[in-house]
Amino acid sequence: MINLIRKLFIKDYQNVKDEKVRVAHGKVASFFGIFSNLILFIGKMVAGILSASISIIADSINNLSDMGSSVITLVGFKLSSAPADDEHPYGHQRMEYIAGLIVAVIIIFVGGSLFISSIEKIIDYQVTMIPKKVLYISISILSCSILIKLLQAIFNHKMGKIINSVTLKATSKDSLNDCISTSAILIVNVVFLFIQDIPFSLDGVLGILVSLFIVISGVKLIKEAVNPLIGVSTDEAFIKEILSVIQDEPLVLGFHDPVCHMYGPTKCFMTIHVEVDAKLNMMMVHDSIDNLEKQIFEHFGVELTIHMDPIETDNEQTNALRTRVKEVIKGIDTSLSMHDFRVVYGSTHNNLIFDVVRPYKFKLSDAEILRILQNNFKEEEIPHYFVVHFDNQFVKDEDLNKEFEKEE
Secondary structure, three states, X not given: OHXXXXXXXXXXXXXXXXXXXXXXXXXXXXXXXXXXXXXXXXHHHHHHHHXXXXXXXXXXXXXXXXXXXXXXXXXXXXXXXXXXXXXXXXXXOOHHHHHHHHHHHHHHHHHHHHHHHHHHHHHOOOOOOOOHHHHHHHHHXXXXXXXXXXXXXXXXXXXXXXXOOHHHHHHHHHHHHHXXXXXXXXXXXXXXXXXXXXXXXXXXXXXXXXXXXXXXXXXXXXXXXXXXXXXXXXXXXXXXXHHHHHHOOOOOOEEEEEEEEEOOOOOEEEEEEEEEEOOOOHHHHHHHHHHHHHHHHXXXXXXXXXEEEEEOOOOHHHHHHHHHHHHHHHHHOOOOEEEEEEEXXXXXXXXXXXXXXXXXXXXXXXXXXXXXXXXXXXXXXXOEEEEEEEEEOOOOOHHHHOXXXXXX
8 A cells, every 4th residue: 555655646756765755755654644643633532522531632632743743744854855055065854853853852742741641630530420322432433543543653664664764763653652542542431331430540540651651752762863963873784885886896906994974864975995006097097986986976876085095016025014914903803904004114114004993992092002013013123113093983884894805
């Protein structure tokens, strides 16, 4: 059914990497939420008035707030599709995360309100007899409401997964929370069919449990919405696809230091260092690198900037030193990696210049690593000085930070 809706209302619906197609998915999901929540609000309000049930009326107001959340989601997708401008040169896609954050705050607010009203029901509890005819009507409306909310949850979850949308995933969890809270109200009404003279507020007790569940889920959703705004690691599979294309370029001898900045679900800016043979014509190499950047953009939509590192490939002494330093680095810890190695030879000493990538939680300090390196070369006839730059690991997968070398 979801694919049928996508096919009917979204042009080129399978091309989800395209920003316009993504926004179209968000709009379809938002309109579905607005329409279905409006129906739920009207139905539950009627049932609540007929049964004089505060919990059902409160649940209908919750559906009204859900409709408002769908409007916020719609506005968020609309704003996120705005083109880049002078004040926002990287575009507006992060507005989608802000919309998701607003939805999460609304979820917490609704959960907190339900918690307070549930306590009030327990404190001010009075037995009220409800006609069975009204209870049957309420049970029927609540049962249909659960089915519609379950449909909302599945629809938004699948749409959110298709376009990797934090906002739609938050909306899906909100719909699932509503299924649980409405189920609690349904259970109370079913119990009232058989017994209404209960000495405590069963509705209030269930309301407290449900409200705590809603608040906790809202807090988790805030974390999911805030993390992309702060900055998180880019999807490893996505980066590996890009690196495989770079690796296939014949001029590229190695690559290191991939750094990705995501300014939205599809807006990616990336830099990387590639190693090339220093003996080649640099104008020719530069042209090939330009073509590689263009190829990456056309295939992945990534704004890639490649920094060229010319390296010596036929200096036996340099190659021997590189191999030896690598062995020392790996002997310290296999999570460490080295790249961009070069040697400046002198009459009194040699400078060994290179970068080391270290994980954020690595225990040894930079000074301790340098001391180990120096101790391994202290017996040399000509002193070796180490000029080392320590890099942060910007990509999660350690394999992506290791020096890559093509087989001869």
